[in-house]
Amino acid sequence: MASFPENLQYSREHEWVDDASPATVGITSVAADALGDVVYLELPEVGTEITAGQVVGEIESTKSVSELYSPVTGTVVEVNTAAADDPATVNADPFGAGWLFKVDVTAKGELMDAAAYAELAE
Amino acid sequence: MTEELQDKKTPLHDEHVALGAAMTGFGGWLMPLRYTSDLAEHRAVREAAGLFDLSHMGEVHLEGPGAGAALDHALVGAASAIAVGRARYSMICAEDGSVLDDLIVYRLGDEHFLVVANAGNAELVARELVARAAGFDAVVTDRSAETALVAVQGPRAEEIVAAVTTPGDVEAVRALRYYASAPVTLRTGDAGAGGEVAVLAARTGYTGEDGFELFVPAEHARALWAALLAAGEGHGLVPAGLSARDSLRLEAGMPLYGHELDTTTTPYEAGLGRVVRLDKVDAQGAPVDFVGRAALQARKDSPPARVLVGLRGQGRRPARAGYDVVRPDADGAPGARVGTVTSGAPSPTLGYPVAMAYVTPEVSAEGTELAVDVRGRAEPFVVVPLPFYQRS
Known part of the structure; x- marks a missing residue:
């Protein structure tokens, strides 16, 4: 079973979000691999x-x-213009340099932890 | 997922899994979609070489004194006019002139032809050829199951294939012309099988590059695959999946059955009227009444309702198969529909979106500014000649 960063939360649509303020959002390695380049x-x-x-x-x-x-x-509040200019970053480092945008969060959607996401991703 | 369970596996399946390929269902087969990266595999074929498993394709042999005449009746082209050792692109049509499949016909001997069909149509083509050859002195044999097909495509392909060829056949491999084939013996390094295998080497492909397609007995496929990967190591050869194959053929403006060609399309609309030989004659000089002839004659004489064109994207968002081609509106909203995209992708080689589309004839002229409805937004595209990419 694949493992995913424990400090992040995950959506069913294969996005991740951290708990910083503002929060950073990206897509998971599962989504990046499924998409291809x-x-x-x-x-x-x-x-x-x-x-x-x-x-x-x-x-x-x-x-x-x-x-x-x-x-x-x-x-x-911010978008990753470097990733927009070089989208291959999303494949290379989806949980790091390939982040997509940052949000001043007022509410969270239905999210799961790394273990639950790993189960979904199976 | 149940669909995948039913998909057939090629003799090279375990190689793909060992290489870490992402597998996908295609034409009833479980095939490698990509090994590492679509883009890297695409670029390797343009700049060095790629190794493809095409064992899902169908191989139907026609043998006998009437084999050529049988194919002249069964297909739209003039198979009996193909010289021994040469090949030709052709199609098999229904009585109404619609395309059942596009094919390559190889003439292997005076009385021996090999017809290569698309995976998803292979059984239909074999069945149709048996039915259409009835009454001709020819035996039709579907050898798809016992035949594996491995392609080496790219500017380094000749060096790589030559490197695994037995010394006596190297010259035959190097001298092979485009759309020609020859039986040659390759070295597989599989000592248990004598280290050699007799294959049919053809200088054909579906990538827009120089390359070879190697028809090999299924039981030797893994040894040949391994030998080619090893021989190609210093030449930049990488295994390449269906994703790269699709973007390569699209850049080369080559039709894909199910996209540009199907049972609602005739060869004329697809811009491939040249493959229809209404003028073909039999050994006595009489016109050949091939399947679909009457409908195709009528279609040739009437203006087509739609035309296949190339589209070049002016922006960055690619068009995809099934999207509407529309007239551009001043406000950026999609205007009146004038066609449908059949294939579309961001071109890895050219760096902009490319697409093939059927459009109404009045908007098919080169330079016509159109738009594609990309999920509700009109993206500007311009009509350009095919192919998008041609090797220098």
Whole structure:
């Protein structure tokens, strides 16, 4: 069974979020592997009010496109422009340099811990 | 997941698993989608070489004095006009002129032809060839199960295949012309099997690069695969999956059955009318009444309702199969629908989105500015000639 960073929480849509303030959001290694090489990211704009479970962007790979859901509700305060410029970062380091955006969180969606996510990912 | 359980495995399945491939169902087979990275595999084929398992393809042999005449009747092309040792791209159509499959026909001898069909259509093609060859002096044998097919594609392909060829056949491999084939003996290093295997080497492919397709008895496939991977190590050869195969063929403007071709399409709409030989004649010089002839003659004489075109994206968001092609509207909203995308992806080689689409003839001229409805937003695309990529 694959293991995932213990300090993060996970959504059913394969996003992760940390508990910092503002919170950082990204996609998991499972999502990155399933997508294949990411070639284009459409991220929410800074200042956008987003809602947990809502589509806030999209991730294109050579093979497919996938919608990006927000795992939390709040205001987008920063987006990873470096990853947008070099989307391969998302494949190379999905839990680190490949993070997608940061949010001032007012509420969280339905999230699970690393163990529960590992079970889902099986 | 139950679908995957039913998918057939090629003789190379264990090799793919050992290489860590992500597997996917395709045409009734469990095939490698990618080994490491779609982009890296795509680029390796453009710049060095890629190794593909194509054992899912169908191989149907026709043998006998009437084999050529049987194929002339069964297919839209003139198989009997193919020289021994050469190959031709062809199609098998229904009576209504629609495409049942696109094929490569290899003439292996005066009275021996090999028809290679797409995986998902292989059984249908074998069945149709048996039915259509009835009354001709020819035996039709489906050898798909006992035949593995391994392709080496890319600018280094000749060096790699030559490196595993027995000394006496190296010249034959190097001299092989595009769309030609020859029986050659390759070294597999599998001592138990004598270390050698007789294969049919063909200079054909589906990537837009130079390359070889090697038809090998299934029981020798793993040894040949291993020998090619070892020989290719210093040449930048990597195993490549279906994802790279799809983006490579799309850049090369090659149709994929189920996308550009299907049973609602005739060869003319696909821009492949050249494969239909309405003028073919039999040994007595009489016109050949092949299956689909009347419908195709009528279709040729009437303007097509839709035309296959190449589209180049002006932005970054790629079009995907099934998306609507629309007229661009000033406000950026999708306008009136004028067609459908059949294949689309970000081109790894060119760096912009490319797509093939069927559109109405009035918007099919090169340079026409169109848009594709990419999930509710009109993305600008312009009509460009196919192929998108041609090797220099």
